[in-house]
Amino acid sequence: MKKIPLAILGTVLGIMTVVTSTTYARESRQGLMVAAIPEMASSQAQSWRTPQLVRTIQAHSTAVDALSFSPSGRVLLSGGSRSDAHLKLWWLKTGREIDSLRVHQTSVSDMAFSADGTILASVGEDGGVNLWQWNQQNYTGDYTRTFLGHRSNLLSLAMTSDSKVLVTGGLDGIRVWDLRNQRPLYTLANFDHPTYSLALHPKAETLVSGLKNGTIKIWNLNTGQPLYVIRAHQGITSALAFTPNGRTLVSSGYDGNIRVWDTRTWQLKYTLAKHTGKIRAIAINPVNGTILASASRDGVRLWNLNTGKQIAWLTGHQDWVQSVAFSRDGRFLATGGFDRTINIWQANTTEVALTQ
Numbered sequence: 001m002k003k004i005p006l007a008i009l010g011t012v013l014g015i016m017t018v019v020t021s022t023t024y025a026r027e028s029r030q031g032l033m034v035a036a037i038p039e040m041a042s043s044q045a046q047s048w049r050t051p052q053l054v055r056t057i058q059a060h061s062t063a064v065d066a067l068s069f070s071p072s073g074r075v076l077l078s079g080g081s082r083s084d085a086h087l088k089l090w091w092l093k094t095g096r097e098i099d100s101l102r103v104h105q106t107s108v109s110d111m112a113f114s115a116d117g118t119i120l121a122s123v124g125e126d127g128g129v130n131l132w133q134w135n136q137q138n139y140t141g142d143y144t145r146t147f148l149g150h151r152s153n154l155l156s157l158a159m160t161s162d163s164k165v166l167v168t169g170g171l172d173g174i175r176v177w178d179l180r181n182q183r184p185l186y187t188l189a190n191f192d193h194p195t196y197s198l199a200l201h202p203k204a205e206t207l208v209s210g211l212k213n214g215t216i217k218i219w220n221l222n223t224g225q226p227l228y229v230i231r232a233h234q235g236i237t238s239a240l241a242f243t244p245n246g247r248t249l250v251s252s253g254y255d256g257n258i259r260v261w262d263t264r265t266w267q268l269k270y271t272l273a274k275h276t277g278k279i280r281a282i283a284i285n286p287v288n289g290t291i292l293a294s295a296s297r298d299g300v301r302l303w304n305l306n307t308g309k310q311i312a313w314l315t316g317h318q319d320w321v322q323s324v325a326f327s328r329d330g331r332f333l334a335t336g337g338f339d340r341t342i343n344i345w346q347a348n349t350t351e352v353a354l355t356q
Helices: 042-046
Strands: 008-010 015-018 052-058 064-069 075-080 086-091 097-102 108-113 119-124 129-135 140-147 154-159 165-170 173-178 183-189 195-200 206-211 215-220 225-231 237-242 248-253 258-262 267-271 279-284 291-295 300-304 309-314 321-326 332-337 341-346
Touching: 064 108, 064 332, 064 341, 075 108, 075 119, 075 321, 075 332, 075 341, 086 108, 097 140, 119 154, 119 165, 165 195, 173 195, 206 237, 206 248, 215 237, 237 279, 248 279, 291 321, 291 332
Parallel strands: 064 321, 108 154, 154 195, 195 237, 279 321
Antiparallel strands: 008 015, 015 225, 052 341, 064 075, 075 086, 086 097, 108 119, 119 129, 129 140, 154 165, 165 173, 173 183, 195 206, 206 215, 215 225, 237 248, 248 258, 258 267, 279 291, 291 300, 300 309, 321 332, 332 341
């Protein structure tokens, strides 16, 4: 059989290779390439240099493992861990609890709204995938069903931009679900691909998954075929996020590194300054492109993706930071910690006020 050539592109740790479902290329080492990312105006980045802590919520009896803003930004959702596996809804304006739902048997690992704001999905370490129909008038969710099929801990989820497909990842691999007809579509990977993080390209044709061995795998979601493998981190690839225009992918790892990738070539652009501990979560501001990175030891750091420089360091928690989320309008961010609290931050601008 004729061998298929493998395109080799250098990364700081190893290699990006074109793959088939069963083929991986040999490793190579090349230099680090640094480039700027035209994602946001400097005036917008300036507003996050001195963000203001506007509220602290005593949220759960255990760590706050997951956070997500409602489409309107008026409601914040939080997911607890272990014995407090509740999904809680909070008014952003007052910090008052709206409701508390027991949705999983153990930790709520991840949650997200569909792009059209009609569906809320959550995954947990119990292997369940829960769906709600989100009512945008009274800010509540009506439970619709639970997808069963995973046989181990679920750790991440992602939804396509057309709100038709849900992807879930965990220790037993990746599964793809039809949200419109509420049925399973196919299994993308099995136990040989323990998946800790997922992200979907804004055009919804490309899925990326972060694995236990520190690699990132790029998939064609339409065909279910793997395209590339990037050797990204030493240890678990803990989080993945695309910029709004889809030109850049950001990854974080338990090695304390944040790496920035060009999605047109899948080459490494640069690595941000290292955290002192495992990075648990990252989030990209959907308006101005600021990266929010949460680490286990040194709080929350904000970065300007134009320059690759740190612009702020937030230390409002008394313990490790586990989860982060920006509101869709980019004006607020929430951070959840092992200290059982949620901190609400806002950009330092006179045009932003919680009392509006």
